[in-house]
Amino acid sequence: MWPNMFGERVGPFTTEREHMTSNHQPTEQIAALISETGAPGDAPTERLDVQSLGPPKPLKQTLERLADLDDDIVLVQFNDRAPQHLYPKLEDRGYEYESVETDDATVTVIWHR
Structure with a gap:
């Protein structure tokens, strides 16, 4: 979980402090989401959380x-x-x-062709 701009602790999937390790390896939860898509499962990953932002900031x-x-x-x-x-x-x-719908968010996995 991480604090938002109001100091409240928020997080869509776990109580872990970080969803990615320092070497861009996905957690098991992120890897499971990626496996539901056509994205390369062995590629390094980056996470971007834009749930709290209003348009057009996420884009x-x-x-x-x-x-x-x-x-x-x-x-x-x-x-x-x-x-x-x-x-x-x-x-x-x-x-x-x-994009994959979860209980907490819409997760869009993006990769280069």
């Missing part, structure tokens, strides 16, 4: 993060809804993606 932050990542890294984005406006921008930039 902007996701595109900025993707621009900073190497092509082999899979981005796992947590949002409170499916990012419909992001999908065409990902396609234009050569990314593939799949």
Whole structure:
């Protein structure tokens, strides 16, 4: 769990402090979500939580993060809804993606073709 801007502890999946280890290896929960998609399961991962942000910040932050990542890294984005406006921008930039609904979030897994 991690504190949000109001100091409240929030987290969609576990009580673990971090969802990723320092070497970009996914936790078991993240790996399970990635396995539900066509993303490469053995690729390094980055996690981006935009659930608390209002539009257009999730779209902007996701595109900025993707621009900073190497092509082999899979981005796992947590949002409170499916990012419909992001999908065409990902396609234009050569990314593939799949969204998975969980009890706590919509998780969009994004990887480079």
